[in-house]
Amino acid sequence: xxxxxxxxxxxxxxxxxxxxxxxxxxxxxxxxxxxxxxxxxxxxxxxxxxxxxxxxxxxxxxxxxxxxxxxxxxxxxxxxxxxxxxxxxxxxxxxxxxxxxxxxxxxxxxxxxxxxxxxxxxxxxxxxxxxxxxxxxxxxxxxxxxxxxxxxxxxxxxxxxxxxxxxxxxxxxxxxxxxxxxxxxxxxxxxxxxxxxxxxxxxxxxxxxxxxxxxxxxxxxxxxxxxxxxxxxxxxxxxxxxxxxxxxxxxxxxxxxxxxxxxxxxxxxxxxxxxxxxxxxxxxxxxxxxxxxxxxxxxxxxxxxxxxxxxxxxxxxxxxxxxxxxxxxxxxxxxxxxxxxxxxxxxxxxxxxxxxxxxxxxxxxxxxxxxxxxxxxxxxxxxxxxxxxxxxxxxxxxxxxxxxxxxxxxxxxxxxxxxxxxxxxxxxxxxxxxxxxxxxxxxxxxxxxxxxxxxxxxxxxxxxxxxxxxxxxxxxxxxxxxxxxxxxxxxxxxxxxxxxxxxxxxxxxxxxxxxxxxxxxxxxxxxxxxxxxxxxxxxxxxxxxxxxxxxxx
Numbered sequence: 001x002x003x004x005x006x007x008x009x010x011x012x013x014x015x016x017x018x019x020x021x022x023x024x025x026x027x028x029x030x031x032x033x034x035x036x037x038x039x040x041x042x043x044x045x046x047x048x049x050x051x052x053x054x055x056x057x058x059x060x061x062x063x064x065x066x067x068x069x070x071x072x073x074x075x076x077x078x079x080x081x082x083x084x085x086x087x088x089x090x091x092x093x094x095x096x097x098x099x100x101x102x103x104x105x106x107x108x109x110x111x112x113x114x115x116x117x118x119x120x121x122x123x124x125x126x127x128x129x130x131x132x133x134x135x136x137x138x139x140x141x142x143x144x145x146x147x148x149x150x151x152x153x154x155x156x157x158x159x160x161x162x163x164x165x166x167x168x169x170x171x172x173x174x175x176x177x178x179x180x181x182x183x184x185x186x187x188x189x190x191x192x193x194x195x196x197x198x199x200x201x202x203x204x205x206x207x208x209x210x211x212x213x214x215x216x217x218x219x220x221x222x223x224x225x226x227x228x229x230x231x232x233x234x235x236x237x238x239x240x241x242x243x244x245x246x247x248x249x250x251x252x253x254x255x256x257x258x259x260x261x262x263x264x265x266x267x268x269x270x271x272x273x274x275x276x277x278x279x280x281x282x283x284x285x286x287x288x289x290x291x292x293x294x295x296x297x298x299x300x301x302x303x304x305x306x307x308x309x310x311x312x313x314x315x316x317x318x319x320x321x322x323x324x325x326x327x328x329x330x331x332x333x334x335x336x337x338x339x340x341x342x343x344x345x346x347x348x349x350x351x352x353x354x355x356x357x358x359x360x361x362x363x364x365x366x367x368x369x370x371x372x373x374x375x376x377x378x379x380x381x382x383x384x385x386x387x388x389x390x391x392x393x394x395x396x397x398x399x400x401x402x403x404x405x406x407x408x409x410x411x412x413x414x415x416x417x418x419x420x421x422x423x424x425x426x427x428x429x430x431x432x433x434x435x436x437x438x439x440x441x442x443x444x445x446x447x448x449x450x451x452x453x454x455x456x457x458x459x460x461x462x463x464x465x466x467x468x469x470x471x472x473x474x475x476x477x478x479x480x481x482x483x484x485x486x487x488x489x490x491x492x493x494x495x496x497x498x499x500x501x502x503x504x505x506x507x508x509x510x511x512x513x514x515x516x517x518x519x520x521x522x523x524x525x526x527x528x529x530x531x532x533x534x535x536x537x538x539x540x541x542x543x544x545x546x547x548x549x550x551x552x553x
Contacts, residue, residue, distance in 0.1 A: 015212070015266045015289055015380060016323040017483060018055035019473060020105065022384045024331045025062050025084055026070070026443060027423040030436025036443045037423060039085035041436070043093050045426075046100055048455065052388065053473030056103040058214050058268075060331060062090065066116050068183035069405055070331075070421070072107075072216060073114040077201045094209045103211035105268065110198050111217040112184040120185050124165060128174050135191045137177035138165075139227065150175055152229045153241070157181055158409040177227070179220060179241065181405045189221045189250065202257050212258070212266030215288070219271045222246035242273055251287040258289075266290065276316060283320035290325050290380065297327050301345040301366050303495050303510040310377065314487065317379065324379035328370055329387055335420045338393035340366035354395060354415045362538065364390050368465055368527035369508055369540035373497070375472050376506040376542060378487045383469075386424055389453050390465040393419040394444075401445055422446055427456035463529055471525055475542065479504060479524075496535070505543040509535040520546035 023042060031040025039062070049057065061071035064079045071081070080087050094104045113120060119135055126132040128140070139150040141164065149162035155178065162175040163182040177186045187194045202213065222244040230240055238244060251267065258265040269282055269291040282288045299309045317324040329336045333347050341363025342356055367390060374381055397418055402408070407416030423442040426434030429451040432442050440446075451457065458464035476482045485502035492498035495511035504524065509515040514534035521543035528539035535541055 014055065014103070017378070018380045019053065019375070019476070020056045020058050020380060020382045021049060021052070021054040022058045022060065022330060022382060024060050024385060024421055027421050028385055029424065029426065030432075030438075030442070033436045033438035035432070035436060035438060035441050036083055037435075038083065039080070039089040039093055043089070043096060046093075046097055046102065049097075050100040050102055052470060053477060054102060054383065056105055056211060057097060058105040058382070059107065061107045061109060065114055066183065067403075068114070069181055070403070070417075072109055073112070073116075073181070073184045074109050075114040075116045075118075077108070078204050091208055098209065104209070105212045105214055105266070106205055106210050107216055108198070108201065108213045109216045110187070110189075111220045112178065112180060112186045115183040115185060123176075123185075133174075135188055135194055136185050137188055137223065137227065138174045139177075141175050146172070146175075150177075151227050153177070153179070153227075155180060155409070157406050158414070177223075179217075181409070186223070187221075188223070189246070190225060195250065195253070199253065199257060202254060206257070206261055206265050210265070211263075212268060212289070214268045214270065216270050218251075218269035218282070218288070218291070219243045219247060219273060221250065243271075243278060248281065248287060251282065255286050255288070268292070276312065277319070280316050280320040280322075283317070283322040285321055290322060292327055292330075292382065293325050294327075297329065297333065298347040301340050301370070301510065303497050303508070306373075307489070307497055314378070324377070325382060326374045326377050326379060327382040327384075328367075328374060329384040329420070330382070331384065331421055332417050333420065335384075335391060335393040336367045336370065336387060337363040337390050338395070339363070340370070352414055358392075360392055363392070364465070365528070365538040368468060369538055371465070371469060372472060372506065372525065372527050372540035372542060373508045375476050376482070376499070376501060376504070378485070378501065384420075386420075388466050388469040389425070389455065389458060391422075391424075391450075391453060394422045394447055395419055396447075397422075397444065403444070418444055425450040425454040427454050468525075468527060472542075475525060503545045506540065507535055507543070508540040509537055512537045517541065518543070518546075522546075 025042060026037045028037045029041030029045045030036060031038050031044060061074060062080050062084045063074045064076040064081045065071045065073050080090050097104050122132040123136055140146050141150060142148040149160050153161040155161045157180055161177055161179050163178060164175045165173040167173055178184050179186055219242055224240040228240055254267055258267055266289045269288045271279060271282060271291045272294055275295055279291060282291055293313050295309050296313060299305050313324045337360060338358050339345055339347055341358040341360050399412060402416060402418050404416030404418045406414050422444045423435045423446055428434050431440035431446045433446060433450055433454050435442055458466035481502035481504040488500050490498040490500055493515050496507060496509050496515045498507045514536055517533055517535055524542040524544050526541040528536040
């Protein structure tokens with residue numbers, strides 16, 4: 001496979017059509033044979049990623065953390081967790097990736113910190129009303145003895161969003177806010193020290209050469225200072241903690257920092273609830289560069305629904321003067337092959353349950369087609385590790401092995417997100433499939449039937465999903481049509497989507513029957529190699545300019 005570096009895209013606008021590969025370091029590659037992925041393993045696999053053809057890596061939190069929520073409970077944003085390596089190794093990784101033409105994007109978690117963060121430990125040790133508590137949301141409880149939470153807010157992971165403190169003598173005291181787990185206390189973004197701290201963290205990583213940051217829970221930072229009860233429906237009153245106006249000044253200040261570097265750094269927001277005009281506000285020229293397209297990720301595998309979502313996504317980007325982006329999966333959602341193999345192919349956190357019937361063969365066909373659809377659209381693409389291998393969701397993890405607080409806080413009713421975070425298979429016929437040099441045990445157990453899905457097995461198979469991704473990324477980089485080419489829908493048959501990017505035509509068949517291909521075009525790439533003169537069911541194809549004398553479609 002290719003290992004040499006590639007010429008990076010122009011630094012001014014490289015992110016506009018970049019392919020960004022998401023690395024969940026705990027599950028990517030193990031360099032010290034302890035069953036947990038680390039920076040040594042990632043550094044050793046950088047040639048694989050450069051050979052795949054991606055432009056950048058988004059690395060989920062690698063910071064010092066008790067790992068109560070997979071690293072999203074950060075104890076120190078300026079240090080690497082010892083389970084992953086050292087800060088010096090992170091700096092080497094940034095430099096080595098750049099030498100191969102691959103940029104690094106790091107996660108930033110500004111809504112909350114770990115309960116082990118020095119700020120929160122000092123706050124717990126201080127009395128009510130002390131300055132140390134002003135950087136968080138501490139409040140007295142309601143009820144005769146303060147025994148009730150300050151308001152009715154619920155955690156994103158289930159249960160109340162408040163935990164009551166106790167002093168050294170065991171006496172109950174104030175409550176503190178956590179929109180996620182109790183080990184993740186929310187910061188008060190009205191406090192100047194909080195704003196100054198994260199501006200300093202931005203500069204810390206930008207100075208070390210990262211190309212940008214992904215902002216976790218980007219629309220949750222600001223809270224109504226009154227902390228009122230959440231009223232449903234909210235009516236005319238702004239939501240007390242989602243998508244508040246105060247957020248925009250935070251991101252304007254961050255954009256000024258990003259612009260202060262010779263090669264502007266990129267800011268990417270995780271904004272689940274925003275859409276249309278509300279989402280476009282975050283993408284104005286002085287705020288975030290991009291925001292994840294969750295409308296596309298959650299959309300069912302249906303031609304009409306996807307066309308509507310693509311149109312609205314392009315319109316939102318155009319409204320803000322920003323490019324669109326496309327994502328099929330990430331570390332929080334059911335893997336694409338599994339989701340697309342079900343009768344309901346959409347995604348909704350409220351519907352995640354175990355034991356849903358799944359046709360993995362059908363899901364794989366659709367995932368192959370979705371790869372070509374996504375990579376042909378104008379804008380950037382985010383690819384979650386293992387998607388290029390067609391890994392399914394691991395749904396039969398033993399209860400004792402599960403680590404996700406979503407599962408634990410639901411009492412086991414919700415399977416949680418561990419199933420999409422199982423360590424990657426690299427080679428060999430049995431666990432740990434080359435993930436590390438030790439025994440079969442990995443931090444989450446791998447299935448016994450992944451031998452055919454390893455990188456090594458697919459590397460040798462020209463019909464594999466990995467080979468399809470490599471060819472698609474190579475064409476995406478080499479064809480002028482995919483570098484800013486105009487987008488236009490083309491009339492097609494029922495349950496078929498067709499669009500042009502200049503002289504490249506992309507067709508996707510969503511039906512259970514073959515669809516005719518236009519005459520005379522050159523097949524550049526097909527998700528089903530047996531397409532021939534017809535487009536197979538649940539398949540996609542890229543077609544080049546018609547040959548001389550052939551009728552154009």
